Amino acid sequence: MKLMVSDAKVRVRFAPSPTGQLHIGNVRTALFNWLFARQKGGTFILRIEDTDLERSEARYETQLLDDLKWLGIDWDEGPDIGGPFPPYRQSDKMGVYQAYAEKLIADNKAYYCFCTAEELERERERALAEQRQPVYSGKCRRLDSSEAHRRRAAGEPAAIRIKMPDHAIRFHDIVRGTVEFASEIVGDQIIVRSNGMPIYNYVVVIDDADMQITHVIRGDDHISNTPKQVAVYEALGLQTPEFAHLSTILGPDGQRLSKRHGATSVANFRDMGVLPEALMNYLALLGWAPSGGDREIFPKDDLIKEFSLERVTPSPAVFDMAKLYWLNRHYIKQCPPERLHELGRGFLQRAGLLPEHLDDATQAWADQLIGLLAPYVDKLDELPERAAIIFRHEPAAALANTENASAFANSKSGEVIAEFARRTAADSPLTPERFKAVMNEIKVDLGVKGKDLFHPVRIALIGAHSGPDFDRLIPIIENGSRLPLSAKVKSVRERVTDFGAALD
RNA sequence: GGCGCUAUCGUCUAGGGGUUAGGACGUGAGAUUCUCAAUCUUAAAACCCGGGUUCGAUUCCCGGUAGCGCUACCA
Numbered sequence: 233m234k235l236m237v238s239d240a241k242v243r244v245r246f247a248p249s250p251t252g253q254l255h256i257g258n259v260r261t262a263l264f265n266w267l268f269a270r271q272k273g274g275t276f277i278l279r280i281e282d283t284d285l286e287r288s289e290a291r292y293e294t295q296l297l298d299d300l301k302w303l304g305i306d307w308d309e310g311p312d313i314g315g316p317f318p319p320y321r322q323s324d325k326m327g328v329y330q331a332y333a334e335k336l337i338a339d340n341k342a343y344y345c346f347c348t349a350e351e352l353e354r355e356r357e358r359a360l361a362e363q364r365q366p367v368y369s370g371k372c373r374r375l376d377s378s379e380a381h382r383r384r385a386a387g388e389p390a391a392i393r394i395k396m397p398d399h400a401i402r403f404h405d406i407v408r409g410t411v412e413f414a415s416e417i418v419g420d421q422i423i424v425r426s427n428g429m430p431i432y433n434y435v436v437v438i439d440d441a442d443m444q445i446t447h448v449i450r451g452d453d454h455i456s457n458t459p460k461q462v463a464v465y466e467a468l469g470l471q472t473p474e475f476a477h478l479s480t481i482l483g484p485d486g487q488r489l490s491k492r493h494g495a496t497s498v499a500n501f502r503d504m505g506v507l508p509e510a511l512m513n514y515l516a517l518l519g520w521a522p523s524g525g526d527r528e529i530f531p532k533d534d535l536i537k538e539f540s541l542e543r544v545t546p547s548p549a550v551f552d553m554a555k556l557y558w559l560n561r562h563y564i565k566q567c568p569p570e571r572l573h574e575l576g577r578g579f580l581q582r583a584g585l586l587p588e589h590l591d592d593a594t595q596a597w598a599d600q601l602i603g604l605l606a607p608y609v610d611k612l613d614e615l616p617e618r619a620a621i622i623f624r625h626e627p628a629a630a631l632a633n634t635e636n637a638s639a640f641a642n643s644k645s646g647e648v649i650a651e652f653a654r655r656t657a658a659d660s661p662l663t664p665e666r667f668k669a670v671m672n673e674i675k676v677d678l679g680v681k682g683k684d685l686f687h688p689v690r691i692a693l694i695g696a697h698s699g700p701d702f703d704r705l706i707p708i709i710e711n712g713s714r715l716p717l718s719a720k721v722k723s724v725r726e727r728v729t730d731f732g733a734a735l736d
Numbered sequence: 737g738g739c740g741c742u743a744u745c746g747u748c749u750a751g752g753g754g755u756u757a758g759g760a761c762g763u764g765a766g767a768u769u770c771u772c773a774a775u776c777u778u779a780a781a782a783c784c785c786g787g788g789u790u791c792g793a794u795u796c797c798c799g800g801u802a803g804c805g806c807u808a809c810c811a
Contacts, residue, residue: 486803521750558762686771
């Protein structure tokens with residue numbers, strides 16, 4: 233594909249705060265930025281917004297990078313790899329913000345504000361009481377600059393405010409078109425606190441400008457902040473970037489997706505055994521659809537090829553676990569066996585079903601088991617409970633289970649099991665071929681077939697009348713029974729014997 | 737309260753001045769299988785409301801309603 237010259241210059245960024253686990257809404261923002269950059273052959277930048285020193289923690293930053301990598305998102309510039317416009321961590325950049333603020337004051341685009349927090353609060357309450365918009369009065373804007381400097385020099389604490397333009401602020405949003413805000417509704421914004429710490433809406437602009445960001449792609453909760461930021465661009469005499477505001481991701485109740493909805497961080501999904509390619513595919517479909525809208529399966533490379541910001545949906549989207557699971561099942565089936573086995577082993581080990589260290593024989597068996605069970609699960613963390621049919625054999629519980637009752641309503645079922653036990657007694661191990669032959673014999677001799685024949689046997693073996701094919705199941709049971717596992721696996725013979733005893 | 741954003745099946749969405757309003761998840765039914773899963777077939781399921789423009793609006797415009805966001809010396 234031919235790249236347009238301007239495409240190659242595309243520079244986008246993902247700028248998370250390291251204040252907790254990487255949230256699903258934020259990853260979606262990261263993903264859209266990344267897809268856009270990769271498609272355009274542009275640059276994807278990772279920047280850490282840690283000006284909120286109280287909530288930011290270094291360990292979250294590490295985790296954040298790991299989560300992004302796990303999903304399959306890489307970056308061209310960032311705190312760990314550097315780049316042409318350092319630093320990539322705001323806390324390393326305080327001097328820069330101060331310098332720009334002073335320039336703004338020198339240019340008469342900003343001014344010192346000596347109003348105290350209490351004064352401001354009173355003003356605000358009065359405005360609210362009078363049903364007026366609580367915007368800053370502009371009191372200190374009218375202060376003589378020499379007087380302001382004198383008070384500063386005398387050590388009086390002062391915040392720095394930017395002068396908002398008196399014209400309406402309008403900006404272009406790729407997702408929503410032109411957005412306009414009247415000038416009266418936003419007062420002169422503080423850009424640097426009286427303690428010297430800069431404010432977010434100011435800092436972002438400096439960073440984005442410094443890093444030559446061409447497209448700001450972020451959550452739509454920033455839409456109302458955008459006019460304040462545009463004002464900073466204007467004051468600095470800089471061209472504004474293109475904006476694209478992504479809609480919110482909601483929980484099933486229509487509320488903004490949050491922890492009380494369950495899994496909401498990348499780490500949660502990883503721990504559940506959702507494959508990264510499934511999560512990426514699903515996230516891409518939340519708020520974006522290909523032209524035609526008739527395709528759901530999008531591996532990474534196709535996403536990069538097909539993605540377009542113009543086709544991003546402006547309306548909020550409800551996160552649908554069921555559809556994620558459907559995609560995950562798809563990708564589990566597509567997964568190369570070696571990788572699936574390795575992931576699966578981890579889940580079985582953590583559940584205590586497999587030892588920490590696996591010898592070759594045990595690993596080979598575990599892989600066979602995983603291959604058997606994986607097609608049945610929505611997510612890999614269901615593997616241990618599915619594996620209960622192999623690791624746990626409880627005849628009493630199986631007999632007590634009402635779901636199994638109908639299989640034993642048939643008068644012949646006891647006989648079937650007895651016959652099965654008798655005829656396989658000498659087979660150790662029992663092979664699938666032998667199993668088939670025995671079942672056939674029973675069928676002929678007892679005149680029992682279909683469910684009446686298979687259900688009792690299956691219940692005797694795994695405690696349920698439904699489950700995997702016997703062809704695959706039998707070898708796994710038999711092989712497992714000869715392995716020195718701490719979670720002991722009973723052989724077919726042991727199972728049938730125990731079950732027969734319970735039945736009597 | 738003010739300002740902003742949003743509005744197609746339960747959910748994610750396609751579409752667009754005249755369509756049988758398309759696809760997918762989920763749900764129901766059927767086929768297949770010893771059974772479950774998978775697979776295949778199939779069914780039910782939507783244009784928020786009111787005005788305007790128009791020969792004709794679900795689509796364009798306006799208003800309402802609802803949801804969400806912002807309204808800080810938070811990010």
